[in-house]
Amino acid sequence: MSVLVYTESEGGTFKKIAQEAVSYAKGIADQLGSTVTAIAINSNHGADLGTYGASKVLELSNDSLNKFNAEAYAQAIATAAKEEGAQVVVLSSSANSKFLAPLLAIELEAGYVANVTKLPISTNPFTVKHSVFTNKAFATSEIKTPIKIIGLAKNAYGVKENPVPASVSAFSPALSSNGMEVVSVDKATDKVTIADAEIVVSGGRGLKGPENWGMIEDLASVLGAATACSKPVSDMGWRPHSEHVGQTGKPVASNLYIAIGISGAIQHLAGINSSKVKVVINNDPEAPFFKAADYGIVGDAFEVVPQFIEKLKEFKSQNA
Amino acid sequence: MKILVCISHVPDTTSKINFTNGDTQFDTNGVQFVINPNDEFGLTRAMWFKEKQGATVHVANVGGPETEPTLRKALAIGADEAIRVNTAATDGYSVAKQLANVIQEGGYDLVIAGRESIDYNGGMVPGMVAKLLGANFVNTCISLEIDGSNATAIREIDGGKETLKTSLPLVIGGQKGLVEESDLRIPNMRGIMQARSKPLHVKEPISANAETLVTEFEKPAPRGAVKLASDVDELVQLLHNEAKVI
Ligand SMILES: Cc1cc2nc3c(=O)[nH]c(=O)nc-3n(C[C@H](O)[C@H](O)[C@H](O)COP(=O)(O)OP(=O)(O)OC[C@H]3O[C@@H](n4cnc5c(N)ncnc54)[C@H](O)[C@@H]3O)c2cc1C
Numbered sequence: 225m226s227v228l229v230y231t232e233s234e235g236g237t238f239k240k241i242a243q244e245a246v247s248y249a250k251g252i253a254d255q256l257g258s259t260v261t262a263i264a265i266n267s268n269h270g271a272d273l274g275t276y277g278a279s280k281v282l283e284l285s286n287d288s289l290n291k292f293n294a295e296a297y298a299q300a301i302a303t304a305a306k307e308e309g310a311q312v313v314v315l316s317s318s319a320n321s322k323f324l325a326p327l328l329a330i331e332l333e334a335g336y337v338a339n340v341t342k343l344p345i346s347t348n349p350f351t352v353k354h355s356v357f358t359n360k361a362f363a364t365s366e367i368k369t370p371i372k373i374i375g376l377a378k379n380a381y382g383v384k385e386n387p388v389p390a391s392v393s394a395f396s397p398a399l400s401s402n403g404m405e406v407v408s409v410d411k412a413t414d415k416v417t418i419a420d421a422e423i424v425v426s427g428g429r430g431l432k433g434p435e436n437w438g439m440i441e442d443l444a445s446v447l448g449a450a451t452a453c454s455k456p457v458s459d460m461g462w463r464p465h466s467e468h469v470g471q472t473g474k475p476v477a478s479n480l481y482i483a484i485g486i487s488g489a490i491q492h493l494a495g496i497n498s499s500k501v502k503v504v505i506n507n508d509p510e511a512p513f514f515k516a517a518d519y520g521i522v523g524d525a526f527e528v529v530p531q532f533i534e535k536l537k538e539f540k541s542q543n544a
Numbered sequence: 545m546k547i548l549v550c551i552s553h554v555p556d557t558t559s560k561i562n563f564t565n566g567d568t569q570f571d572t573n574g575v576q577f578v579i580n581p582n583d584e585f586g587l588t589r590a591m592w593f594k595e596k597q598g599a600t601v602h603v604a605n606v607g608g609p610e611t612e613p614t615l616r617k618a619l620a621i622g623a624d625e626a627i628r629v630n631t632a633a634t635d636g637y638s639v640a641k642q643l644a645n646v647i648q649e650g651g652y653d654l655v656i657a658g659r660e661s662i663d664y665n666g667g668m669v670p671g672m673v674a675k676l677l678g679a680n681f682v683n684t685c686i687s688l689e690i691d692g693s694n695a696t697a698i699r700e701i702d703g704g705k706e707t708l709k710t711s712l713p714l715v716i717g718g719q720k721g722l723v724e725e726s727d728l729r730i731p732n733m734r735g736i737m738q739a740r741s742k743p744l745h746v747k748e749p750i751s752a753n754a755e756t757l758v759t760e761f762e763k764p765a766p767r768g769a770v771k772l773a774s775d776v777d778e779l780v781q782l783l784h785n786e787a788k789v790i
């Protein structure tokens with residue numbers, strides 16, 4: 225009996241969402257009086273996961289898994305779940321985890337709930353709270369199967385240190401081949417992605433044109449933030465589609481979301497509801513965004529943003 | 545090529561979300577229902593396969609009679625036939641079981657579903673359908689080309705995209721990018737007239753138990769009023785000292 229958690233890594237190093245998932249799994253294990261087993265694919269830093277509460281780490285090293293393959297990854301996690309007698313499997317909300325989760329659910333005949341925001345409300349019956357209607361509401365769901373799969377919403381639980389000694393062992397499940405082949409991966413490695421970012425700086429139609437995005441990028445770079453935009457901005461081709469956030473775009477669950485020249489339409493807000501702190505910069509005090517934000521400045525972005533950048537640089541140098 | 549587009553029937557994006565019956569049910573009062581946006585991109589891509597590659601396109605929904613106008617809209621956009629599995633959609637798993645049965649009986653080569661439905665946001669039906677059928681599966685699909693039984697798909701990953709080669713039978717979880725917004729079609733009068741006489745089959749469900757059950761809904765706690773900073777100095781101080789995010 226254990227709680228199994230799949231820990232994602234990039235170039236062998238665990239991502240923050242992996243640390244968060246282990247922290248959360250430890251929380252459930254404590255509720256159940258059980259322990260956490262982590263499975264790591266092509267990372268040999270498994271022992272690090274003890275910091276967040278994993279007492280056992282299964283390290284799977286296999287070159288054929290260097291490129292993500294949902295079916296093979298799901299097979300490996302399912303085998304680990306069976307061998308460990310896992311009652312609960314915890315996954316993050318990354319694109320890869322959301323890809324493999326339903327495959328794993330069928331394989332393990334396990335009920336799966338995505339976008340879970342808290343530790344289970346009760347473990348018998350097993351009930352969890354999760355966001356629905358693109359973060360406009362929450363639901364409580366009971367998972368009725370013997371094995372439960374939880375997709376943890378990003379930044380909902382946070383990374384919590386809970387050090388335990390971790391025993392690391394090699395894990396080599398049998399994996400059958402399948403009909404999927406990754407031909408190429410096209411990924412900007414020097415930029416913070418919206419999915420990973422702690423801070424997101426987002427621009428709307430109020431910025432008038434793509435030529436004005438220099439200051440958005442500068443602001444993002446001072447803050448170590450990812451850049452994003454409203455839907456019309458990507459529809460007009462000012463920015464790439466991958467930056468469009470909202471109900472029909474990407475969800476943002478960062479610690480800080482800064483919206484500049486964005487009116488705050490319901491479809492935009494739906495995508496950013498799970499960001500912790502929202503700041504709006506808009507020259508119209510009546511913009512609906514002010515009703516959804518925590519902090520704001522009423523002012524012209526072309527004046528406020530450059531001042532903000534200068535002030536932040538000053539602040540950083542003082543607090544470095 | 546026989547294509548099935550899975551259509552979920554969801555509240556329009558501007559809908560106010562409320563609950564009734566002691567917060568156990570979604571309040572449909574005054575709510576306009578539409579084709580799930582992710583499915584509309586998929587349906588439009590299916591129309592391209594129909595027009596350019598001679599594909600047959602069916603659409604399916606698992607739901608009660610109230611979803612029929614949404615299926616009729618899909619027929620008006622150009623689908624050839626619609627299937628409604630006559631049972632309430634309870635959880636992702638039971639919906640996937642019903643759809644897998646429809647797909648097996650219909651002998652579809654390609655199944656286009658959406659990355660997620662904007663109501664329950666499970667993002668689980670397409671993957672479960674694929675696994676139940678033993679078909680290949682590509683999620684968050686933003687481009688799809690079919691050549692004979694070979695498929696080339698591009699999927700969105702965190703921070704970029706990935707190109708995949710695979711083959712039919714294939715299930716995708718699609719989204720914007722499969723086609724652009726400007727390619728979406730508003731049904732015209734002729735389409736609407738034709739849709740009235742196209743087949744809409746009502747199929748009785750197979751037995752499929754739900755694995756999860758929603759017991760209660762809740763709206764987010766109302767937030768406090770925005771704090772306006774008079775200048776950037778004050779904003780930086782608030783973000784540092786109060787919000788502790790920088
Ligand atoms: C089905 C559907 C789905 C949708 N999905 C999404 C989605 O996922 N994401 C999304 O973003 N939208 C979505 N939308 C669109 C949404 O309804 C809004 O149209 C959109 O969010 C508006 O973008 P915006 O705020 O950038 O532009 P606008 O609404 O034009 O707002 C521009 C803002 O900039 C301010 N401004 C102007 N000049 C300045 C200045 N100099 N300094 C500071 N502020 C200035 C203005 O006061 C205004 O508030 C969707 C719409 C539909 C119908």
Ligand SMILES: Nc1ncnc2c1ncn2[C@@H]1O[C@H](COP(=O)(O)O)[C@@H](O)[C@H]1O
Pocket residue numbers: 549550551552553580582583604605606607633636639656657658659660661662664665666667668669670
């Ligand atoms: N009741 C349903 N009937 C038909 N298709 C559905 C239904 N529910 C979900 N789907 C399909 O599965 C996709 C993902 O839905 P979900 O797993 O609910 O987020 C949707 O975009 C649809 O294509």
